[in-house]
Amino acid sequence: MEPRRIIHVDMDQFFAAVEQRDNPALKGLPVAVAHDGPRSVVSTASYEARRYGVHSAQPLVTAKRLCPSLVIVEPHYHIYKEVSQQIHEIFHDYTDLIEPLSLDEAFLDVTDNKQGIALAVDCAKEIKRRIKEETGLTASAGVSYCKFLAKIASDYRKPDGLCVIHPDRARQFIDQLHVERIWGVGQKTAEHMHRMGIFTGADLQRFSLNHLTKEFGKMGRIFYNFARGIDDRPVVSEWERKSVSCEQTFLTDIFKPSQIAIELYHTVEELERRIAKNGFEGRTLTLKVKFADFQQITRSITQEKILRRKSDILPLAKQLVRQADISPQHPVRLLGLGVSGHAQQPDKPLPSHGEWVELELQFLPW
Numbered sequence: 001m002e003p004r005r006i007i008h009v010d011m012d013q014f015f016a017a018v019e020q021r022d023n024p025a026l027k028g029l030p031v032a033v034a035h036d037g038p039r040s041v042v043s044t045a046s047y048e049a050r051r052y053g054v055h056s057a058q059p060l061v062t063a064k065r066l067c068p069s070l071v072i073v074e075p076h077y078h079i080y081k082e083v084s085q086q087i088h089e090i091f092h093d094y095t096d097l098i099e100p101l102s103l104d105e106a107f108l109d110v111t112d113n114k115q116g117i118a119l120a121v122d123c124a125k126e127i128k129r130r131i132k133e134e135t136g137l138t139a140s141a142g143v144s145y146c147k148f149l150a151k152i153a154s155d156y157r158k159p160d161g162l163c164v165i166h167p168d169r170a171r172q173f174i175d176q177l178h179v180e181r182i183w184g185v186g187q188k189t190a191e192h193m194h195r196m197g198i199f200t201g202a203d204l205q206r207f208s209l210n211h212l213t214k215e216f217g218k219m220g221r222i223f224y225n226f227a228r229g230i231d232d233r234p235v236v237s238e239w240e241r242k243s244v245s246c247e248q249t250f251l252t253d254i255f256k257p258s259q260i261a262i263e264l265y266h267t268v269e270e271l272e273r274r275i276a277k278n279g280f281e282g283r284t285l286t287l288k289v290k291f292a293d294f295q296q297i298t299r300s301i302t303q304e305k306i307l308r309r310k311s312d313i314l315p316l317a318k319q320l321v322r323q324a325d326i327s328p329q330h331p332v333r334l335l336g337l338g339v340s341g342h343a344q345q346p347d348k349p350l351p352s353h354g355e356w357v358e359l360e361l362q363f364l365p366w
Helices: 014-022 060-066 077-092 120-135 147-154 167-175 187-195 209-216 219-225 257-278 310-321
Strands: 007-012 031-032 070-073 100-101 105-109 139-144 162-164 242-252 281-293 295-300 332-342
Touching: 007 077, 007 120, 014 031, 014 077, 014 310, 077 100, 077 105, 077 120, 105 147, 120 139, 120 162, 139 147, 147 167, 147 209, 162 332, 187 209, 187 310, 209 219, 242 257, 257 310, 257 332, 281 310, 310 332
Parallel strands: 031 070, 139 162
Antiparallel strands: 007 105, 007 139, 100 105, 242 332, 281 295, 281 332
């Protein structure tokens, strides 16, 4: 069977690049897209800022300390959405098998593309060229026979990169891959693997499916397959919402029961509004609490009935809050609530991915 041809397109420093495009005075400066507040986090950092160690999801106060000359730009999400739509229109000129991951990245299956382009790498070149010409922005692209490797490849030569991982070279590539970069391997899992003597993809290949399943449960099979370059997940063009959530970060830490109750009430009201707006139906309520020391916990509860209204959600939210260890010695900086689990089918979250490694490899046409 002929291998699939998958492209992963990832816009370079997307929010920051849009701001620098629309305001030339920002070009060449260390820019962080974020609301300038004491509890804010960085949405996107320009490459100039990243040289100082500034990165996405970093507390803004930390970013400012690392880069005293950092330029803070308020985000313009409506513009980012417009540009993202423009980019997706380009994608649709080549294929309708498009799986968006966010505003700035997506998987494309170009095995049977609309333009009849024989090589996926040529298809990726065309898409990159058109994005540059029509939006003034650069994108990086990775090409391979599966989503796992295409995602890794797109990060290989950022910015404005293009990398191909050919099926014949995949195992050699994976052999060198640090396990921390494998989809689904978080810090605790990586530490567990290290204790087992697993540091690279080659190390992971030494373990049987039964052994990995015993150690890591269902994720063991995923790790077993990824270590061998096996990833049969299709590019899914019809996306189904898995959850609806909202959260708020407080200007000052809170711990008093009255404060918690008030903020929880407002969060439930916002969640109810978002559920109605999206027409979402779910039965599992999850509470997220981030403490002043940045420790984070989640607590969940599942009901038989669909959670739509404040009258249904608020009592459950209060029940979950009572399970959190909130005290004057353990105050809260963030509260979040989310409803998940489709009304007809339980929610099955996919493994999240972490950062992706850059390795030396041979480029082959494909």
